[in-house]
Amino acid sequence: MQIFTCPFCGPREETEFHFGAEAGKARPEPAPEISDAAWADYLYMNEAPRGRAREIWVHLTCGEFFVMERDTVTREVLTVAALPGREA
C-alpha cells in the first residue's frame, strides 16, 4: 500500500486516489480535424515509462486533480504539484 501526497491534504493511502492520465497529453480537437489514428493514439497509447513517470492523479476525498512524478520501479514519489493555476 503506497502513500501518495495530495498537494492540498498531505500524505494519504493510495486507496484514496485514482489515476487520471499521463501528464502532458493534450486532447486533440476539434473532432472533425482529427484522424482516427490520432484519436486512437490519444485514447489508448501510453508511454508507461519504466522509472520516472509524470502523471495526473485525483485525490478522491477532496476531488482535486494534481501532477505527481513518481518512479514506477522503486515506487518512490518524487514530486507532487497542483495543476497550473490551482496552487493552494
Added chain:
Amino acid sequence: MSGWRLPSGGAIDRARPLGFTFDGRQFEGFAGDTLASALLASGTRILGRSFKYHRPRGLWGMGGEEPNAIIDVTDAGVTTPNLRATLVPLRAGLEARSVNASPTAERDCWAVLDLLHRFLPAGFYYKTFMAPDWMRWEPSIRRMAGLGRLDPGNRPPADAVPMNARADLLVIGAGPAGLAAARAAARNGRAVWLVEEAPAIGGALRWRGGAIEGADWEAFAADTAQTVEAAGGRVMTDTTLWGAFDHGLYAAWERRAGRGDRHWRIRAGEVVLAAGALERPLWFANNDLPGVMSAEAGLHYLSLYGVAAGRRVLVACANDAPYAVAGALAEAGAQVTLADARADTPEAPEGVRLLRGARISRARGTREVGAADVDGAHLDVDTILCSGGWTPTVHLFCQAGGKLDLDARRDALVPRPGTAPMQVAGAANGAFGLQAALDEGHRAGGGTGPAPRAAAAADWAVMPMRPDPASGGRQWIDLQNDVTFKDVKLAAQEGFRSVEHLKRYTTLGMATDQGRTANFAGLAALAAVTGRSVEETGTTTYRPPFAPVPFPVIAGPRRGELFNPPRRLPLEPAHRDLGARWRDYGGWLRPATYGEGDEAALAQAEALEARQAAGLYDASSLGKIEVIGPGAAALVDFCNYVRMSTLEPGRARYGFMLSESGVVHDDGVVLRLAEDRFLVSASSSHTASVRLMLEEARQDRFDPRQVFVHDVTAHWTTLTVTGPGARELILGAGIAEEVAALRFMRVAETAWRGVPLRAARVSFTGDLSYELSVPARHGGMLMQALDGARAAVGACWIGLEALMILRAEKGFVLVGKDTDGVTMPQDLGWTGPREKRTDEYLGRRALFTPEARRADRRQLVGLEAEGEALPVGAHAVPLEGQRRSLGFVTSSHMSPVLGRPIALALVEAGNDRLGQEVGIFHLGETRRARIVPACSYDPEGTRRDG
C-alpha cells in the same frame, strides 16, 4: 517406541494438566505445551496423511515452517482448519483432527494410494485433467487430495478491529540479532516494534541457552524489552509478520488466545529483518517417515517442554549445530548416534557415539522409523534427527524486492545488500552463531560502540549437502505437497528446466508452508539433475503471505452486511412500516416490493395499480449533482451528449454522459434551475463517477473559479408520484396548484408547509409523474402527506421490481443493464447530437470512428414473444442458416398491463430487423420472438400528461 516426557524440565507447568483429544482419542498435556509438544510427548507419531499419496506423516519442525502437522482445531466451539500444531497453544478441552485422512491419520483408508505411486507422477493432475473424460474423476480426486475440512455452518467470530500502527523501526524476529537491533535502536530513542512469531522472545536462545554480557541471556532479553517499551515501542509475541508491501507497510497476524486474533498494518520507517534460519532436511530413502525430524526441533522440544523425540536416536548432519542436540539428548537418557558426513568434525559430545564421514542412505519402517541404514550398516533406531544445513528466512526481504546471492562458505542464499528497503541481520543474513548475530543486530539497529558479547563465540561450520541423483528409494523434497526427487528428475526430463516451471509442474513449494523446508532442496535437486549450479538455477518468486493467515483475521468485522455496506434511504424505517422487502440495487438498499407474498406477483400487482391509478416510490438514491457558476452551462455542455446550454431556466432535458471512447457512461435528466445553476441527475450507482468526470473537465479544461460541482444527493429526499391519478394525489397532499399544473419537462422551486420543495415533471414510467424533493430532514413529512392522500386515488407504494417493469414497457434503458461496454448513443436511437453538434463534447470524436460507423452495430430493440418472459442474457440467433449470436436479451418482464412478455435486447442492426422473427436461444432451447421497437406501451405518449 518414540517420543516421551522427561520426569522434569522444560518451561511447562506440570501442576496444571490439560486434557484434549486428537482424532477422537483422549490425551493429556500440560499448561505451556503446544499441541505439537503434547502429541510428541504422548508418543503419537502419525499426525496426518500426505497430500497426494496418503503416506503417514509425523512432526518435523517447531514453528510456522511445519510441513506435516497440519490440524483442524476446535476450541471453545470455534473450528479453525489447517493450523500448524507447532503454533497452537494447548488448552483444556481442545479438539484436534488430522487432515486428509479418513477416518483417522492412524487408520486411513486412502493409504492404498501410496502403492499406486508409480502411476501418480509429477504432473499427474495436469495430465489427468487434460484427458477427455476428466470430469468423471474430478470429484473423487478432490475428496482424496486436500487438507482440512471447512464446516459450512461455522461462523468464527472476528470482531477484532484491524489495527494500524506506525513505528520508527520494525524489527522482525526477536532472536539474538533482533534483540540486539531493538535494544540499540531503542537506546537511541527510537520507537521500535519488535515482532516475534513464537510465544516468547529469545529465538534459539530459548532452547539453546547462552550467556550474554556476562549474564544469562534472559537478563539481556528482559532488558531489551524494557528499553523498547520505555522508548515508546512495543514487543509483540505470537505475532506472524506475513507480508511486506509498498512504502514500508507490513501486515501482521497477532494470535490472542481466548480474545480473538487481530490483524495489524504496521507502517515502518525502517526495518530490520532478523527472522533467523530454518533447518534443511536431508535426502535419503523414506525421509518422510514419522520419526524423521529436524534436529534443532529435537532440542527445542527437549529444552522447552521436557520432551525427548525418541529413545534410540540417530542424529544425521554435516554441520556443527546438531552436536548440542545430540549431547542434550544423551544427557537426558537417550541412546544417541551422531552420523556426520564430514571427516573432520568437532569432538563427540559426552555419551554420544560419533560416526565420522558417515551418511544415512535409508530410513526403514512402514508406518514409522524402525531402523536406519548408515554407510551400509543397519542401525537400530526409532528416531532420526536431521540437519542438512540452514536456509536463511529471507521471504520478507524478497517480497520487498530483494535479491539473493549464494554464500558458498555457509551454503546458503543470503540477501544482497541494497536490493530491498530493509536491513537483514543474524541467521537470516547467513550469520550463523550467537556472536555473529549479536554483532549484525547491533549494527543494523544503529548501535554505536561494541555489540553485546556472548560467551560462546564460534560460528557454525557447514558442509553443503545435496540430494544424490545416484541414490535409490523415494526421497522426499517437498513433504507437504508430496514431491519426490524422482518427480524433479521427471520434470527436468520433460523439459521443465526453469525453476518457475518446475514449481508449477511438480507443485514443489506451492503448499501452505510455501516450501519453507523444501525450496532450497528443490533448487539443489534441479541443479543436480540438470548439471547446473544453484545460482544458475535461480529462485522462484516470493509472494505474501509468508504463512497462511485465517481469512477471519484479515476481514475482522468487515464481512456480511459490513463487507460492502449499502447506502440506505433516510426513510427506511417508514418504508419498513409499509412492509417493504429490501434489496441492494447498485449499492443502495431499496424496497423491492411491499407486503407479503410472492415477489413476482407483488411486482405485477404494483405495476398494474400504478398504471391504473397511481404509484409512489422513493427515488432519493438517484444522484443529484449541482453545477453552479457563470461557467456552468459550458461545463454541462461539454460533459453531456445533448446540449444543455440552450435550456431555459425552469426546464429539464434528458441526456447522456459519454466516456471519451464514445460509450454511454450514464443517462439522466438535467434540470436548469437558474441561468447559472444546473442539477445533473445520475443513476444511483454512477453518481460518484459522474461527479468525478464533471470535476475532471472542470479542472482540466475550464476556469475552475467560474464553476463548481457539488454532489447534493444526500441533501434531498425525493419521492415520485406516477400514474393517471398523480395530479389528484399531490393536490390531496396539499401541494400547490402551481406544482400540479407544471408542464412536462418543467421544474419548479417552491415551498410546501414552509419547507423548500423542488418539483419536476419528469417521468421514468411514461405516465404523468411528479418528482418531489424536499430537504432530507423533511422527507418524513412529505412521505406522510403523500401516503395520507393515497387511498383517495387508489394508489400504492411500488418497489423497484415494479418500477423496472414500468420503465421497460416504455423502452427506457438502465445504463449498464440495457447497454454494455460498447454501446453508443446512436445505438439507443439518439442520433441527433452526433449529427448536428459542432462544438466539442466528451466522446465526440469516438462517435465517428470506423467502429462507430459500422452498419451492424448492436442496437436497442424490443422483443415480442408468447408465453413466459424471455430469459435475460439469452442470445438472439437467426432462425435459419448457421447459428450465431445476433445479440442478447438485456431486460425481460411479464407486462401486466399488456398481458404478455416484453423484453429489451441489443441486436445487431436491430433497427433494420424490425418486424423480423429471431430465435431466442437459452440452455439448448430456442423460442421465437419478433423484433419490435423498444417502446411497447403507449408509443404515442398519450399518458404523459395524465
